[in-house]
Amino acid sequence: MTIKEIGRRWLKEPLVHFLIAGALVFWLLSGRAPDLGERRIVVDEMVVSGLVQRFYDSFRRPPSQDEIDGMIRDYVRDQVYYREALSLGLDQNDEVVIKRMRRKMEALAVADAEARNPSDAQLQALLDKNPANYAIDPRTSFEQIYLGADNPENRLLADARLAVLRKGGQIEAVPAPIPAQLQNAPAADISATFGDEFTLALRDLPQGQWSGPVPSGVGLHLVRVTGRSTPEKPSLTSVRQRLENDWRAAEIGKAQEKAYADMLEGYDVVIEKPKG
Amino acid sequence: MRKTIAITALLLASSALLSGCEQLKKATGGSAEVKDTAYPEQVFWGDTHLHTSNSVDAFGFGTRLDSEAALRFAKGEEVTASTGIKAKLNRPLDFLVITDHSEGIGATKALYEAPRMLISDPTLLRWHDLMHEGPKGSLQATAEILAARASNKVPAALNDEKAAVERTRKLWAEHVKIIDRYNEPGKFTAFQGFEYTLMQTGNNLHRNVIFRDGADKVGTMDPLDPSEESWPDKLWDYMDAYEKKTGGKVLAIPHNANVSNGLMFMLTEPSGGPMSAEHARRRAAHEPVVEITQIKGDSEAHPFLSPNDEFAGYGTAGWELFNLLGNIPTKKEDLPGSYVREALKRGLLIEQRTGVNPYKFGVIGSTDSHTSLTTTEENNFFGKHTGVEPSAERATAGFVPGVNSGRMNWQSLASGYAAVWATSNTRAAIFDAMMRREVYATTGTRMTVRVFGGWDFSADDLKGNWVKAGYARGVPMGGELKAGKGAPRFVISALKDPIGANLDRVQVVKGWVDKAGKAHEKVFDVVWSDMAKRKASGGKVAPVGDTIDLATATYQNTIGAPSLATVWTDPEFDPSARAFYYVRVLEIPTPTWLAYDMVKYKLKLGAEIPLKQQERAYTSPIWYNPA
Numbered sequence: 001m002t003i004k005e006i007g008r009r010w011l012k013e014p015l016v017h018f019l020i021a022g023a024l025v026f027w028l029l030s031g032r033a034p035d036l037g038e039r040r041i042v043v044d045e046m047v048v049s050g051l052v053q054r055f056y057d058s059f060r061r062p063p064s065q066d067e068i069d070g071m072i073r074d075y076v077r078d079q080v081y082y083r084e085a086l087s088l089g090l091d092q093n094d095e096v097v098i099k100r101m102r103r104k105m106e107a108l109a110v111a112d113a114e115a116r117n118p119s120d121a122q123l124q125a126l127l128d129k130n131p132a133n134y135a136i137d138p139r140t141s142f143e144q145i146y147l148g149a150d151n152p153e154n155r156l157l158a159d160a161r162l163a164v165l166r167k168g169g170q171i172e173a174v175p176a177p178i179p180a181q182l183q184n185a186p187a188a189d190i191s192a193t194f195g196d197e198f199t200l201a202l203r204d205l206p207q208g209q210w211s212g213p214v215p216s217g218v219g220l221h222l223v224r225v226t227g228r229s230t231p232e233k234p235s236l237t238s239v240r241q242r243l244e245n246d247w248r249a250a251e252i253g254k255a256q257e258k259a260y261a262d263m264l265e266g267y268d269v270v271i272e273k274p275k276g
Numbered sequence: 277m278r279k280t281i282a283i284t285a286l287l288l289a290s291s292a293l294l295s296g297c298e299q300l301k302k303a304t305g306g307s308a309e310v311k312d313t314a315y316p317e318q319v320f321w322g323d324t325h326l327h328t329s330n331s332v333d334a335f336g337f338g339t340r341l342d343s344e345a346a347l348r349f350a351k352g353e354e355v356t357a358s359t360g361i362k363a364k365l366n367r368p369l370d371f372l373v374i375t376d377h378s379e380g381i382g383a384t385k386a387l388y389e390a391p392r393m394l395i396s397d398p399t400l401l402r403w404h405d406l407m408h409e410g411p412k413g414s415l416q417a418t419a420e421i422l423a424a425r426a427s428n429k430v431p432a433a434l435n436d437e438k439a440a441v442e443r444t445r446k447l448w449a450e451h452v453k454i455i456d457r458y459n460e461p462g463k464f465t466a467f468q469g470f471e472y473t474l475m476q477t478g479n480n481l482h483r484n485v486i487f488r489d490g491a492d493k494v495g496t497m498d499p500l501d502p503s504e505e506s507w508p509d510k511l512w513d514y515m516d517a518y519e520k521k522t523g524g525k526v527l528a529i530p531h532n533a534n535v536s537n538g539l540m541f542m543l544t545e546p547s548g549g550p551m552s553a554e555h556a557r558r559r560a561a562h563e564p565v566v567e568i569t570q571i572k573g574d575s576e577a578h579p580f581l582s583p584n585d586e587f588a589g590y591g592t593a594g595w596e597l598f599n600l601l602g603n604i605p606t607k608k609e610d611l612p613g614s615y616v617r618e619a620l621k622r623g624l625l626i627e628q629r630t631g632v633n634p635y636k637f638g639v640i641g642s643t644d645s646h647t648s649l650t651t652t653e654e655n656n657f658f659g660k661h662t663g664v665e666p667s668a669e670r671a672t673a674g675f676v677p678g679v680n681s682g683r684m685n686w687q688s689l690a691s692g693y694a695a696v697w698a699t700s701n702t703r704a705a706i707f708d709a710m711m712r713r714e715v716y717a718t719t720g721t722r723m724t725v726r727v728f729g730g731w732d733f734s735a736d737d738l739k740g741n742w743v744k745a746g747y748a749r750g751v752p753m754g755g756e757l758k759a760g761k762g763a764p765r766f767v768i769s770a771l772k773d774p775i776g777a778n779l780d781r782v783q784v785v786k787g788w789v790d791k792a793g794k795a796h797e798k799v800f801d802v803v804w805s806d807m808a809k810r811k812a813s814g815g816k817v818a819p820v821g822d823t824i825d826l827a828t829a830t831y832q833n834t835i836g837a838p839s840l841a842t843v844w845t846d847p848e849f850d851p852s853a854r855a856f857y858y859v860r861v862l863e864i865p866t867p868t869w870l871a872y873d874m875v876k877y878k879l880k881l882g883a884e885i886p887l888k889q890q891e892r893a894y895t896s897p898i899w900y901n902p903a
Contacts, residue, residue, distance in 0.1 A: 095408070096405055096409065146839070175839075176724075177726035177743075177769040178724065188368070191367075192367065193318075193774065195774035216774065217772075241460065245458065
């Protein structure tokens with residue numbers, strides 16, 4: 001493998017891009033132009049092979065010697081202008097440069113958080129902190145008879161029908177595409193069909209006995225609750241994936257904010273709002 | 277101190293690169309035991325069509341929210357939209373398919389993030405700089421990218437280089453992993469998928485590709501790039517190859533027939549000449565479902581094709597004039613190949629001739645939102661893309677602000693959702709329901725609709741367990757009726773959205789082919805609110821009325837009915853004629869998102885802007901095949 005090839009491969013490495021980008025950020029953050037040293041611009045084998053590769057990527061053929069010379073001249077010109085521009089501070093107040101640099105810094109700040117994996121203890125701590133977030137929905141089993149729209153006539157009829165049911169009789173439901181009985185239904189599922197109001201009302205109904213009319217988002221119902229599960233405490237195993245997702249999202253947010261806060265600490269920010 | 281941070285950041289960045297592989301190995305999928313019910317008892321709500329910052333255009337339009345944000349939002353969590361507004365759904369969804377464009381996946385983001393000095397192509401450099409100028413420049417860059425794509429002038433460096441393949445592979449590997457992390461069987465289903473953005477000079481032939489499987493299988497293939505293609509054949513090859521290689525399952529959902537200039541539902545082969553049985557069979561096998569409604573308009577029916585249907589033409593304004601990119605006008609003769617009802621009729625015609633129906637599909641709605649936010653609520657609508665997230669300007673802005681797209685943003689519909697009758701909220705159960713077409717579409721609200729077709733149903737069936745009877749003695753939506761005695765009967769039951777508007781009416785749309793080989797259609801009002809008062813005259817039921825107060829953008833459920841049910845018998849049945857029947861349910865009039873915007877931002881809007889609408893549900897058809 002020739003040096004040229006090694007150089008080419010090296011230049012294609014994402015890590016190298018990261019490092020180059022990082023070095024630029026570092027220079028800019030230091031608030032002054034990079035140390036220009038002896039004001040030397042070195043166009044070495046590696047730089048040239050990089051230029052050649054880029055030419056090939058664009059035009060799908062190797063450049064001629066003239067074209068290579070042209071690219072080198074242009075590279076030197078870029079470097080001279082770039083360094084002079086930095087030393088003149090032309091990167092300052094340039095919206096494109098500013099946003100670009102901010103974006104890079106943000107990406108650097110969260111890269112680690114994105115790849116980190118939480119320990120069980122960390123997940124347990126998250127669970128202990130917000131048990132309600134991970135609580136397993138209490139489940140309810142019930143039968144319901146739909147009476148149609150919530151209006152005075154149907155409310156009046158409801159009492160008579162309830163009496164029939166309580167005596168062990170049967171009544172007809174108004175046909176609707178909702179189940180006559182639900183087994184171990186979580187609150188979220190009940191709400192999806194009947195609305196929140198109904199789910200709440202269900203909690204206070206006696207078990208094993210017909211009651212109502214219970215209003216819902218779709219009308220009136222007579223309801224018999226046949227079973228309730230005691231709310232289960234969520235365990236690490238039952239909600240691990242959600243905990244991991246939430247932990248990671250929080251870590252990323254925290255990393256972002258911490259990096260910013262750390263940097264902000266080095267600044268005095270004065271905001272002068274226009275008066276009146 | 278500042279130096280220390282920068283150096284630490286660098287070190288962290290490199291360690292992140294190295295630990296990436298380890299993480300891949302640890303990727304997990306949900307494995308909770310979920311019981312399936314004996315038959316579908318519950319309808320599950322989802323969006324099969326959502327774009328995130330990984331989509332070339334979505335990122336360009338300004339979306340910075342990734343797939344994780346999209347999943348969290350769909351599950352009901354609050355997120356901050358790209359424009360800085362807090363966003364939360366009133367009700368979570370049951371499932372979501374993120375369908376980023378496969379071609380150039382992540383390309384815009386990569387271009388945006390590329391070190392400027394490494395971009396050699398002058399066009400790419402221009403787009404890079406535009407995007408960094410802010411939202412306006414970003415929109416401009418995206419419009420230019422789309423135009424370049426339409427005329428095949430995208431610089432090679434953006435689209436089909438080795439770098440792009442590597443980028444796609446890396447992104448895809450990351451993406452499928454995230455999707456698995458958010459898939460919670462029994463609670464929330466996250467599907468693997470992508471959009472195959474097939475186009476012919478701006479004529480829309482897009483398909484969403486949805487997998488039944490997890491990252492272990494889907495991650496073994498790259499998403500397919502449609503750039504060189506004109507017809508879906510290569511996609512079907514890809515799907516076959518996927519199933520053969522992995523033993524998994526995959527389906528495709530065409531969308532926006534309305535901007536295909538007649539190419540979506542052709543009577544012919546791509547090369548011309550009548551469609552062959554073989555082609556028809558391939559199409560039907562790979563594409564069991566069509567997306568009938570979304571933000572970019574509704575493709576159910578067009579008034580030109582269905583002059584007797586006074587409810588045709590919902591969400592067609594603007595979309596009917598041009599193809600997707602607005603570069604070729606739509607001619608009248610293009611319309612039949614662009615709308616679903618006509619496609620269903622064409623399917624019967626082709627089946628009559630070849631024995632195979634290529635267009636025996638079910639229907640769903642979805643958003644095609646490019647904001648990572650799946651919103652269809654009129655009073656909580658985040659628009660087609662980040663350039664038209666809530667603002668005082670968006671009601672009168674162009675569809676792509678600042679760019680002549682030929683369409684106005686007010687022509688956007690806050691639509692739609694996919695409703696699926698499945699036996700559990702899992703990938704397998706929902707996917708299988710799509711395969712058997714037991715699905716329906718709504719324009720964004722959550723009406724519950726059931727229909728069963730059979731031969732011996734009677735009104736008495738509605739008194740008992742008619743769902744069980746429906747499965748035992750008939751077929752559900754999406755099914756096929758074999759020849760029977762008498763005329764087909766349909767048990768139909770619809771229920772209002774528990775937090776939405778009452779229902780106006782239930783209709784059956786019938787299509788059939790006569791002996792002369794001519795296709796027909798007819799819309800029957802089968803049950804409606806206040807039937808005693810609203811008598812049908814001249815074949816039409818009187819309008820339900822209107823309770824909207826435009827000053828406050830509110831309505832009252834004092835008209836209409838919360839539920840409507842009937843057993844309907846086809847009064848004009850001809851046992852020798854092939855036919856389909858689907859149900860359309862209309863809500864009472866409610867305010868559009870524009871009416872809500874008008875009140876919220878105190879706007880004066882022109883008369884052309886629709887402030888009222890009747891939201892609707894469309895079920896998959898039930899087909900009748902003569903013996």
